[in-house]
Amino acid sequence: MGDPNAEAGALGGLPYVVLAGYLLMLLAFGVAGWRRSTDSEEDYYLAGRGQGWLVSSLTIMATFFSSFALLGAPGMVYRDGVVFALFSLNVPLAGASVYFFGAKIRRVGQARGYVTPGDMIADYYGSPTALRLLVALIGVLYAIPYVVMQIKAGGILSQQMFPGESSFEIGAIVLSIITMVYIMIGGMRSVAWTDVVQGVLLMGGMLIGGLAVVATLGGPGPFFDKVSELPPKSLSVPGTSGFWNPEMLLTVCLFGSIGSLVQPAQWMRFYAARSTGTLRRSALIFGVVLTACFLFGVMLVGLGGQVLYPLVDAAGEYYTNADGKLLPNPAVGDTPGAFNDIMVVVLKERLPALLGSFGAVLASLIMVAIMAAAMSTADSNLHSMSAVLTRDIYDRFLRPKASQKERTWVGRGIISLATIVSTLLVIVAHRSEVDPLAMIATLGLFAIAFSSQLLPVTFDMLYFRKGTRQGAVAGMITGLAIVFFISPFMSLDLGQGIADMRKAMLGMIDKGAWGLIGNVLVFVVVSKFTQPIDQAKIDEFAKVADAD
């Protein structure tokens, strides 16, 4: 990246003012949420099940989109070209899933007083121990990487906005402490209200970022004229790196959407919605508006980035490192992870030059939107992880007779502990050689691969109702084992043959898909040969779930 001091000078002191105002507003929402709260667990975790359509739609959207939406996605388009813009087509599917899953989950949750996904799954399959623990494990496996990633993204952004010796650490700490405080004091109500602000900022940032790049290049006509002159690999499939073959793109779209929609934080948002109509509207807003923000907004930043900061040198050769990995233009960065910086570089270097002080205000707002994207995902995941560990572990196995007040305070303790540990992890990792793109993209995609293992039981409970307890347990264990096998978490040396197989699997389709294939096969086969769930119980469940 260019001279940091020059970049900081381009925006002046504005980012400090905008960021301070934003953080103070979040704390105010935390206090407002606390003033309306009661001591009940249902209130702390589900805001009394009274969320209307505006709050529901924006908190679902803000939870769905992490910093990946504003850093990773344009970074991927900047690296691979137009092919990754089609990743936007996962969003309408996610929107439809809000109704497809959410409406039934809400009805049953409301009728039976469920708070976590484990409550419903363990109850339906009659597995108070094994399935509840597995579902809790999936919840934690999803939440921890996401929380860590968002705190890390806050540090990276701080480094870009306020270059300095310890700016990364300060950014990561400020983001995590403020997030922790408003979740702890106001619970779901504060999280959802701050998500409304963060969701609006996020969508505004996505659209303004795209418009800014198009304007920088002279408007839509000249923009696409210049994009059309990009290297052929940038305009075709599988993209510059060769990774995005159509099967990979399709499966990442599938699991990026529905896998994210069944993770615990979203599941709890379905429970918290006031009515089916709330989720129906949320589904529409999600599918229509958010996709547009991607296709007509943030994805254009990546394409414009390739025009403004070409990936090839004067001789037409791609910039690469010693390992042959693609690198961005030297003006953007000198590591493979620096593709993620394209949004920030474009904002800082182009927007003030184009629009003067108004451009500096816009750039500052989008920077804060990136922070908002990170915080809105971190808060939802910390909050849901607290619910999962309190309801599914502490309440069931450690202190079954604990009062609601005690459980709520234990939940708060878990939030603070998880935040502190995650922040320390991020700061320690920052001092070693960690690739930020790998952190943001890879860990995020593995988290979804884990949460996708909830899909077979979710479909079965809500639609098919043919599975058994043993089938659900065996399927979930198989799915998780496969994802672990192909993930970087299992870095044991198992020989060249296994390593090659793992590499081939990862190059073909999304990792979540491999886990899901094993999960479904085992679930179906074991369910065929084990004792079905009592029909009266299924009928009772179906009567509530299907009551539309």
Add this chain to the structure above:
Amino acid sequence: MSSDEADKRRRLGRVLAVAFVAALVLGPGPGLRLINPDVNDSGAVYTIFGLPKVYAWGLFWYGVELAIILTAYYKVWRPDGEASESAGNEEESHG
């Protein structure tokens, strides 16, 4: 709602679900091969109507997905509970 209407709604729901899956397979899936320019072909055309072909393909399938969601919203997804709907949280103050 009569059972005839409910059947119609269910049938339309199934048709839309199939159409949505088709849009996914054709849009960001293997259907991309139908329009993907061959980088080894010196005569390959990369744009259509001034837009990169792959991007235009994505926009088209976004339109299809949008149409399916709008149809589902108005014709399949039940608006129960809409009457009492408001934008924010219920007023449950316990300061």
